[in-house]
Amino acid sequence: MSKELIRLADCTMAFDDEVVLDKINLSIKDKEFLTLLGPSGCGKTTTLRIIGGFQTPTSGDVLFDGVRINSVPPHKRTINTVFQKYALFPHLNVYENIAFGLRIPKVEAKGVKVKLPEEEIDRRVTEMLEVVNLRGFEKRRTTQLSGGQQQRVAIARALVNRPKVLLLDEPLGALDLKLRKDMQNELKRIQKAMEITFVYVTHDQEEALAMSDTVVVMDSGRIQQIGSPEDIYNEPKNAFVADFIGESNIIDGIMRSDGVVEIFNRRFQCLDGGFEQDEAVDVVIRPEDVDIVPEDQGQLKGTVTSVTFKGMQYDIIVDFYGFKWLIQTTDLSPVGSRIGIKIDPDGIHVMKKSEYSGMFGDYSSYSEEYEEISDASYDPEEEDSGDEE
Amino acid sequence: MKNKLSWFAVPYVGWMALMVVIPILIMVVYAFTTAEFQGTLENFAEMGTYASVFLRSFRLAIIATLVCLLIGYPVSYWMAHEGPGFQRLAMALIMLPMWMNFLLRTYSWMSILENNGLLNQFFKTIGLLDALGVEYIPMIGTPGAVVLGMVYNYLPFMILPIYSVIVKLDGSLLEAARDLGADSRRVFRKVILPLSLPGVLSGVTMVFVPSVSTFAISRLLGGGTQIMLGDLIEQQFLGGAYDPHLGAAISMVMMVIVVLCMVVMNHFGEGEEQAVML
Numbered sequence: 122m123s124k125e126l127i128r129l130a131d132c133t134m135a136f137d138d139e140v141v142l143d144k145i146n147l148s149i150k151d152k153e154f155l156t157l158l159g160p161s162g163c164g165k166t167t168t169l170r171i172i173g174g175f176q177t178p179t180s181g182d183v184l185f186d187g188v189r190i191n192s193v194p195p196h197k198r199t200i201n202t203v204f205q206k207y208a209l210f211p212h213l214n215v216y217e218n219i220a221f222g223l224r225i226p227k228v229e230a231k232g233v234k235v236k237l238p239e240e241e242i243d244r245r246v247t248e249m250l251e252v253v254n255l256r257g258f259e260k261r262r263t264t265q266l267s268g269g270q271q272q273r274v275a276i277a278r279a280l281v282n283r284p285k286v287l288l289l290d291e292p293l294g295a296l297d298l299k300l301r302k303d304m305q306n307e308l309k310r311i312q313k314a315m316e317i318t319f320v321y322v323t324h325d326q327e328e329a330l331a332m333s334d335t336v337v338v339m340d341s342g343r344i345q346q347i348g349s350p351e352d353i354y355n356e357p358k359n360a361f362v363a364d365f366i367g368e369s370n371i372i373d374g375i376m377r378s379d380g381v382v383e384i385f386n387r388r389f390q391c392l393d394g395g396f397e398q399d400e401a402v403d404v405v406i407r408p409e410d411v412d413i414v415p416e417d418q419g420q421l422k423g424t425v426t427s428v429t430f431k432g433m434q435y436d437i438i439v440d441f442y443g444f445k446w447l448i449q450t451t452d453l454s455p456v457g458s459r460i461g462i463k464i465d466p467d468g469i470h471v472m473k474k475s476e477y478s479g480m481f482g483d484y485s486s487y488s489e490e491y492e493e494i495s496d497a498s499y500d501p502e503e504e505d506s507g508d509e510e
Numbered sequence: 511m512k513n514k515l516s517w518f519a520v521p522y523v524g525w526m527a528l529m530v531v532i533p534i535l536i537m538v539v540y541a542f543t544t545a546e547f548q549g550t551l552e553n554f555a556e557m558g559t560y561a562s563v564f565l566r567s568f569r570l571a572i573i574a575t576l577v578c579l580l581i582g583y584p585v586s587y588w589m590a591h592e593g594p595g596f597q598r599l600a601m602a603l604i605m606l607p608m609w610m611n612f613l614l615r616t617y618s619w620m621s622i623l624e625n626n627g628l629l630n631q632f633f634k635t636i637g638l639l640d641a642l643g644v645e646y647i648p649m650i651g652t653p654g655a656v657v658l659g660m661v662y663n664y665l666p667f668m669i670l671p672i673y674s675v676i677v678k679l680d681g682s683l684l685e686a687a688r689d690l691g692a693d694s695r696r697v698f699r700k701v702i703l704p705l706s707l708p709g710v711l712s713g714v715t716m717v718f719v720p721s722v723s724t725f726a727i728s729r730l731l732g733g734g735t736q737i738m739l740g741d742l743i744e745q746q747f748l749g750g751a752y753d754p755h756l757g758a759a760i761s762m763v764m765m766v767i768v769v770l771c772m773v774v775m776n777h778f779g780e781g782e783e784q785a786v787m788l
Contacts, residue, residue: 175685175688196689196690196691196693200689201689201690202685204685205682206682208680208682208683210683210686210687210701211683211705212705221687221690221692221700222690222691225691225692227691278686278690279689
């Protein structure tokens with residue numbers, strides 16, 4: 122794509138000996154939409170705050186356009202942030218919130234402070250209101266706006282300063298599903314139109330896949346994988362990524378030779394290679410890549426133990442030799458029936474063993490409740506407080 | 511739920527009616543009547559005589575309020591930015607004097623400020639008095655002593671509301687301002703100050719109102735020369751110049767002026783907010 126704009130080199134962040142970021146290396150290209158994706162506590166927000174200048178890494182360098190900016194304070198960076206809870210100024214109306222950054226005198230080359238003329242401010246604020254679809258809301262107090270409108274004010278307030286980079290910290294987290302989908306498209310459109318680098322933090326994998334040019338999957342302070350959404354989904358690097366992005370069956374396997382992997386003592390054709398002979402590996406099989414066939418034609422044979430209707434498809438759990446798989450299918454196979462399955466070579470993804478091996482990918486404990494818990498946006502607290510009333 | 515709970519307000523409403531509204535009504539009746547309870551405006555006609563006391567009261571109260579604000583705001587700001595342990599300690603130290611009797615505190619100041627009091631003795635010891643060629647530095651009986659007494663007694667009422675507003679300020683607002691290019695001075699001027707204005711207004715009210723009507727401080731530290739409205743009113747009810755009807759009239763005029771001040775100030779406060787908005 123285009124040239125590199127930001128580089129994090131060996132960035133470590135520790136609070137009181139607790140390492141939050143562990144030697145992060147990350148390159149962000151100009152005008153790209155990059156998403157930091159991971160569960161809460163994985164270090165994604167800390168990474169964002171380091172880029173924004175709100176935190177200085179304990180060690181390592183932050184480079185912007187090749188210049189080290191570790192100790193440059195936030196107000197001197199050409200980077201703006203859309204905060205998680207918007208952080209709109211409650212004492213200012215919509216117009217003044219957006220104009221806040223423009224009203225600050227800028228220091229020119231000779232050290233002279235220059236104020237933007239009022240007409241210029243007005244023109245740019247109006248233009249921004251147009252972009253985020255909030256014409257007519259100028260005089261409104263921000264407290265009178267809905268969540269989605271506040272969100273758009275926050276975006277306008279940041280973008281009006283024409284930053285090189287816009288940082289977004291879970292900006293859609295507080296919105297309902299429908300609005301979230303609309304705002305995803307809206308953000309993508311704005312990013313394309315204004316040609317600004319977006320660094321986006323989220324724990325929602327669907328959001329990350331839908332919006333990004335590059336996805337950075339993080340866990341426990343380390344980057345697990347960097348790649349395009351397709352790469353991340355199709356070629357997960359380890360069991361954590363495979364599990365976090367979409368649904369996955371992760372099975373122990375043995376690489377017999379390039380293109381041949383053994384699962385449950387049966388050999389399968391695959392497209393992966395480059396492993397040692399007889400190396401123990403993790404094998405990822407996506408639930409939608411499994412074809413159900415009559416039992417006698419199957420590469421593997423198992424018993425259906427649960428069926429859940431999901432609208433577009435059925436989620437069925439199938440017991441193969443004691444290991445439970447999730448399979449998504451449009452054909453109903455009743456509970457208790459025996460089925461066979463076939464998997465095409467491109468449906469089998471082989472990964473090196475990692476610290477995450479054996480932690481994910483078995484659907485033995487699968488239930489409705491399990492699904493809710495594994496959905497990162499699901500908040501059990503909410504349900505609890507509902508019970509008390 | 512709400513309706514059931516609202517019954518708990520009944521004792522308070524009753525108390526307010528009995529102990530606030532009715533006394534004010536009695537005061538109004540007294541103010542507009544003679545000793546024989548005949549309707550009259552005479553009590554107000556005499557008000558001009560006390561113009562100097564009114565002026566002094568408001569002048570000293572305004573000075574004391576400003577001094578409290580000038581000391582209180584930075585202290586509150588600083589406290590709010592320290593760690594929670596320090597905040598608790600500072601809060602305890604600020605509240606500590608208030609556990610002592612008000613008169614006792616004021617008497618202590620008398621013995622400090624007297625002509626042969628602690629402070630003058632200290633000045634003597636370090637040779638300051640000899641250097642200036644005076645017996646003592648007059649402190650007690652001056653307007654300054656009265657202001658000092660009021661500042662000392664009422665400062666916590668300025669610090670507490672300002673502190674509680676600043677400490678609750680959303681940190682992400684300050685980060686947002688910095689993110690948008692504001693340096694620390696601008697963050698303070700454009701975000702912290704306007705958002706802490708409600709605390710300032712209630713602090714100013716809580717210091718100004720008791721300052722205007724203060725009486726013991728002005729008598730004890732003012733040495734009888736700095737008589738204020740509180741003292742004047744007290745004299746009408748308890749002193750030699752017994753005339754409750756005049757006392758009520760003075761109280762009423764004072765109350766009206768104070769209320770006017772508050773209205774103007776709150777308006778000014780809103781105006782300030784508007785000015786920031788425009």
